[in-house]
Amino acid sequence: MAQISRRTLIKGAGALATAAMIGKPALAADKIKVGFIFLGPIGDYGWTWAHNKGREAIDAALGDKVETIYVENVAEDASAIPVIRDLAQQGCKLIFTTSYGYMDQTIQVAGEFPDVKFEHCTGFKRADNVSTYNSKFHEGRAVLGTIAGKMSKSGTLGYLGSYKVPEVVLGVNAFALAAQKQNPAATVKLVLIDSWFDPPKEAAATETLINLGCDIVTTHTDSPGPLQILEQKGLFGFGQGADMSQFAPTAHLTAIEDIWGPYYVARAQAIVDGKWASADTWDGFKEGTVMIAPYNPAVPADVVALADGVQAGYKDGTYNIFTGPIYAQDGTLKVKEGEVMADADLATIDWFVKGVESAS
Amino acid sequence: MSPEYIIAAIVTIVGLTTPILLAGLGELVVEKSGVLNLGVEGMMLVGAISGFGVTVLTFSPWLGVLGAAAGGAVASMLFAVLVLQLNSNQVATGLALTIFGTGLSSLLGLSFTGRIIVPFLSVFPDALAKNPIGRLIFGYSPIVYFALIMVPAVYWFLKSTRAGLILRAVGENDHSAHSIGYSVVMVRYAAIAFGGAMAGIGGAYFSMVITPMWAEKMTAGRGWIALALVVFAGWRTGRLLAGAYFFGFLMWLELFAKANGFGTTLPFLQVIPSQFWAAMPYVMTIVALTIISARGTAGSNAPACLGRPFLPST
Amino acid sequence: MRLKLEKRPEPSLLMLVAAPVASVLLTMIIGVVVFDLIGIKGAKAVMDIFLTPILSPVKWQDVAAKAAPLIIIALGLSVGNRAQVWNIGAEGQYVIGALAAAGVGIAAGASGGPDVLLLMIAAGMIGGAAWGGIPALLRTRFNVNEILSSLMLTYVALQVLGFMVGGPWKDPNGRNFPATAPLADNQTLPIIVPGTTIHLGVAVAVILPFVFWILMSRSVFGFQIRVVGSAPNAARHGGFDAGRTIWLAMLIGGGMAGLAGSLEFSGMLHKIDLGFPSGYGFTAIIVSFLGRLNPIGCLVAGIVMAVTYVGGQMAQTSVHIPNSTAGIFQAMMLFFILASDILVRYRVRLLPSAKTVGAGE
Incomplete structure (x- = not known):
């Protein structure tokens, strides 16, 4: 026992040393510093993990000109202000604040450092030196919905979400609408667990959805826990934010991957070139910010073709899941036949489509 | 609701309950010895990473559980040395242990992030768990049976064994126990180690059974629930079991209410926000304890020396 | 030997x-x-964690901002801890206090200024005290252990927050994100040191410990609390009402937590969203005991805790x-x-x- 523990300790210490090295390339005076504020630990295998991959992409692409630093586990309260400010004081020329809850804090610090550029993820407040960027995760949800609608035997799908925020509402609606295109009778049972990360609760919620007849459950919370439950039950699900197939080799049909690298590299490059300008970016499949992980062999060829068709449609602009007619939960017509919901409406959506069963 | 459905729901409730039951049982024994250890959450996290890490390295979940118990116990010893040897404040030391356990588990977990193990599920032959009734009886991880066996074991230990009697005496009146010749400090060391081991196994239930993986802070506050359970139970073993399952049931009810789309299928429930269901387990726990207390049957069994340092007068 | x-x-x-x-x-x-x-680099890391936060001309402001709520909450908790009334739900009282202040701010509409701010802060204290009063009521009326009820009420408070900021008080211009509308300038606490981020709430956190110190050492109430805490039986014989002590301890603990919440809201964050609760209420329990339940001790301990938080985060970027x-x-x-x-x-x-x-x- 003692030996095992010791080995664990040594490995842990080794990893610590490595982690220390990774973020610490030789401090060349002429390198431009780029800072990151992370919500969770970089090892969360979800949201922050994906953003950290994006940071590593900068290191890989521009490592000779740019140095990146980051802070993990930054709370979304007033204490984020000093952390963001600290990065600016350390000489960062570009700072990415990678969660919605840093919005006002970013704006405030940006006011104090007009020469530093800021990039805030998923928010909507901009300034001359503050850009916003987001990803059209719901485009990926439409692919998942297509697969789920086609593959589900019961026609009852499960959706495990965090909070009722536009991103989740969009995801639910895109998933439900896409599923209904394959199976008009498909319904989506929705559970919002009022947390982004709570593996035991996510697992129990997944079990509850399965017990109510859902044979495919998609997750919009951050842990791979639900997939592991589906694996145990021999059912199917999808990864969230990253390819999670290693957690559930059989159950993992595919995943929506958040690919921040290209955007991060482009923005860092813009700083290097002195061409950075404030912008609002909402990219999707077309720009490569949303990607679909490799399909599980369990996905039949015809379903793969359908799913690829959705992706291709998004890339060439011929497909949009939010094309009318779209009915709300209570049956009222929200989007008329042939109309397409504008991005501005999508960004503030707070109603669910018909066929979504939710507690509120 | 079909019988199958009810059985499936019970299986979910067992999963929600087992970790808090294990940690709660451990803390009950600690508190019975007169020590308040608020570091349960930290010990659970250390147990979760220890159990997971040992399983990854040895491919043996049994060794993993032992590792989790050892990890939790070792973490608890930090607390024990401080409060027993140096008479530090128990509340603050326990809270510091939680900070320590959170940091240590994250550090140890760096090299295990993204890895998986085979979940430590039922060891009975599959045939036994084929039908619903079989699953109800044989369908769980060995840790579940361990937790259920530990309930009468702890009860019997505290009530009927000499060691249990000494432990309770130490918690009720440390000075008398000391004057009869018992080593108050040694008894409390043992109790704290047991509490640490149980919290560790409870933590391992998350990382080895429910979601066989490691993620930072994956216990998501269950250690605090375990602490509250001991109070809820009035420091009685039987009521701890009931309380743990009551709470597990309420956590399930929240998810059940939401998943059933109460608002969609039963329109009059539309007005009830999702937060109501999320708050319900906590409100109902208070209500239940209020009813028990108001009827005067709470009979708080709280050890008289709980939380006080032992200072032998020499 | x-x-x-x-x-x-x-x-x-x-x-x-x-x-x-x-x-x-x-x-x-x-x-x-x-x-x-x-x-x-050990020396550099330790410097950054312990010394830079206090010595740097800018970082001390961050320490002050972080220490202020810890100190205020810990002051209130120390009163209860002295009387052996265990309030571990300060986090919830902090949240409800901030929500109460937000409610007054919203009700006041466009009007602001010192009057409205005072009302907001008073509402914060009342809100926090009311949330802390529930365990007191349950304890004195039904003998419900306050450790359990105050902790459970914290989880309830978080859901109340989720409901309010996602429902009735959702910012109409907030694109349906769950958050209150940002406070107008006339409803925010003034900055008291020009050129810094030090707002009035920080001054409150510096002054209050001395107020508490005088109260606890000079007043009958302070004496009563100390007696009840050190010798409950003697206190009962001495005619002190145990129920009253529980009420006062919970109301003061809750009121201070609510005060901290309303100051943080009106002084620092200016809005409430799901990220508002950040564990100050729990950390303050450690601060209270580190400060040996002494008001001046709480002041020092709050600063020490804040230094390690600020320093720990700085060391992440400076020495990784x-x-x-x-x-x-x-x-x-x-x-x-x-x-x-x-x-x-x-x-x-x-x-x-x-x-x-x-x-x-």
């Missing part, structure tokens, strides 16, 4: 100061050695220690300070051998 502890008749004033200082120094030395061993290591380091310092506590109350004597003492025991 063996060590023997001898109780001091009076806590040692020298040790009261020297022991924590020595603990921090010891933590720093260990830090230098350990960090060097694992390949991090992971967040988890910063946590372990912080815990180590707490352990040392708690352990050194014994030197305040006891004299450690080196005795020649066990035998000579054995006879006496």
Whole structure:
């Protein structure tokens, strides 16, 4: 026992040393510093993990000109202000604040450092030196919905979400609408667990959805826990934010991957070139910010073709899941036949489509 | 609701309950010895990473559980040395242990992030768990049976064994126990180690059974629930079991209410926000304890020396 | 040879100061050695964690901002802890206090200024006190243990927050994100040191400990709290009403937490969203005990805790220690300070051998 523990300790210490090295390339005076504020630990295998991959992409692409630093586990309260400010004081020329809850804090610090550029993820407040960027995760949800609608035997799908925020509402609606295109009778049972990360609760919620007849459950919370439950039950699900197939080799049909690298590299490059300008970016499949992980062999060829068709449609602009007619939960017509919901409406959506069963 | 459905729901409730039951049982024994250890959450996290890490390295979940118990116990010893040897404040030391356990588990977990193990599920032959009734009886991880066996074991230990009697005496009146010749400090060391081991196994239930993986802070506050359970139970073993399952049931009810789309299928429930269901387990726990207390049957069994340092007068 | 502890008749004033200082120094030395061993510049890391936050002309503001709510909450909790009324739900009282202040701000509409701000802060205190009053009511009326009820009510408070900011008080211009509308400038606390981020709430956190100190040492109430805490039985015989003590302890604890919440809301964040609750209520419990339940002690302990938080986050970027290591380091310092506590109350004597003492025991 003692030996095992010791080995664990040594490995842990080794990893610590490595982690220390990774973020610490030789401090060349002429390198431009780029800072990151992370919500969770970089090892969360979800949201922050994906953003950290994006940071590593900068290191890989521009490592000779740019140095990146980051802070993990930054709370979304007033204490984020000093952390963001600290990065600016350390000489960062570009700072990415990678969660919605840093919005006002970013704006405030940006006011104090007009020469530093800021990039805030998923928010909507901009300034001359503050850009916003987001990803059209719901485009990926439409692919998942297509697969789920086609593959589900019961026609009852499960959706495990965090909070009722536009991103989740969009995801639910895109998933439900896409599923209904394959199976008009498909319904989506929705559970919002009022947390982004709570593996035991996510697992129990997944079990509850399965017990109510859902044979495919998609997750919009951050842990791979639900997939592991589906694996145990021999059912199917999808990864969230990253390819999670290693957690559930059989159950993992595919995943929506958040690919921040290209955007991060482009923005860092813009700083290097002195061409950075404030912008609002909402990219999707077309720009490569949303990607679909490799399909599980369990996905039949015809379903793969359908799913690829959705992706291709998004890339060439011929497909949009939010094309009318779209009915709300209570049956009222929200989007008329042939109309397409504008991005501005999508960004503030707070109603669910018909066929979504939710507690509120 | 079909019988199958009810059985499936019970299986979910067992999963929600087992970790808090294990940690709660451990803390009950600690508190019975007169020590308040608020570091349960930290010990659970250390147990979760220890159990997971040992399983990854040895491919043996049994060794993993032992590792989790050892990890939790070792973490608890930090607390024990401080409060027993140096008479530090128990509340603050326990809270510091939680900070320590959170940091240590994250550090140890760096090299295990993204890895998986085979979940430590039922060891009975599959045939036994084929039908619903079989699953109800044989369908769980060995840790579940361990937790259920530990309930009468702890009860019997505290009530009927000499060691249990000494432990309770130490918690009720440390000075008398000391004057009869018992080593108050040694008894409390043992109790704290047991509490640490149980919290560790409870933590391992998350990382080895429910979601066989490691993620930072994956216990998501269950250690605090375990602490509250001991109070809820009035420091009685039987009521701890009931309380743990009551709470597990309420956590399930929240998810059940939401998943059933109460608002969609039963329109009059539309007005009830999702937060109501999320708050319900906590409100109902208070209500239940209020009813028990108001009827005067709470009979708080709280050890008289709980939380006080032992200072032998020499 | 063996060590023997001898109780001091009076806590040692020298040790009261020297022991924590020595603990921090010891933590720093260990830090230098350990960090060097694992390949991090130890001296620089320790400097950044402990000294830069206080010495830097800008960082001390961050320390002050972080320490203020910790100090205010810890002051209130210390009253309860002294009377052995265990309020571990300050986090919930903090949240409800902020929500109450937000409610007044919203009700006041476009009007602002000192009157509205005072009302908001008063509402915060009342809100926090009311949330803390629930466990007091349950305890005095139904004998419900306040540890359980105050903790459970914290989780309920978080859901109340989720409901309010996602429902009735959702910012109409907030694109349906769950958050209140940002406060207008006339509803935010003034900055008291020009050119810094030090708002009025920080001043409150500096002044209040002295107010509490006078109250606790000079007033009948302070005496009562101390008596109830040190000898509950004697207190009962002495005619002190235990129920009243519970009520006061919970109301003060809740009121202070609510005050901290409303100051944080109106002074720092200016809006409430799902990220608002950040564990100050729990950390303040440690601060209260680190400060030995003494108001001035709470002031010092709150600053020390804030330094390690701010320093730990700085060290992540300056010397690249992971967040988890910063946590372990912080815990180590707490352990040392708690352990050194014994030197305040006891004299450690080196005795020649066990035998000579054995006879006496």
